[in-house]
Amino acid sequence: MVNYSVSLDNTFSALSDPTRREIISKLTKGDVSIMDLASPFEMSLPAVSKHIRVLEKAGLLTRKKQGRVQYCRLNAKPLHDAAKWLAFYQQFWDVKLDSLTSFLAENSE
């Protein structure tokens, strides 16, 4: 059983590395083997293996072993949680638009 109750700390930390974000991106095409995940990167296989481990511990992917091949699958739940945290701040990046809207509302008589 895998621990999915991971924290925002782990999620944001996992997302802070471009290699890991690219791995996540690749997993949108479906299940991908570790070899196929690793091949486009310049770094060594153990390095990619470590990144996958980080993503796994952050609950962002799961593995399934078939023979000697391990397939990784995206689990987007932590991404949802991160998005929910960010969504609260939408009111602050919308501020400029909001003030334009209210300006127009007040002056459109």
Added chain:
Amino acid sequence: MVNYSVSLDNTFSALSDPTRREIISKLTKGDVSIMDLASPFEMSLPAVSKHIRVLEKAGLLTRKKQGRVQYCRLNAKPLHDAAKWLAFYQQFWDVKLDSLTSFLAENSE
């Protein structure tokens, strides 16, 4: 002039620490001095000062000096960028709901 063209790396990395997320949360109430930001935390003032520096380098806040007091202001733009990155993956955390929807659509004749 401050460099606002910061990366997702910096944004997600800044967000991975709970102290920094709490600082961001406090800044939603308006401009806050560094002393007022620091007082609720157990850690030393220099520690908080470092966190604020990290947030500043990530473009998440700006400072304004008034006398000996420095006021911090939230800049939510990087949060928006992070949210946009995450938004793409919405289709994957919505998958279960989607498959329920399509199941119902296919069987509601």
Added chain:
DNA sequence: ACTATACTAAACCAAATGGTTAACTATTCT
């Protein structure tokens, strides 16, 4: 002029991060 306030800077430390190479294990192919 002195003292308190609101910080920053510097030096230090332990732990975590992101990479390497070399060696190992498990499975599959010939």
Added chain:
DNA sequence: AGAATAGTTAACCATTTGGTTTAGTATAGT
């Protein structure tokens, strides 16, 4: 049985991170 494939593990390294304490600077109050 032997060789190739698909990885993981371990040992190592340099850098970054998150904290500390001590000292310094700039402003404000008395």
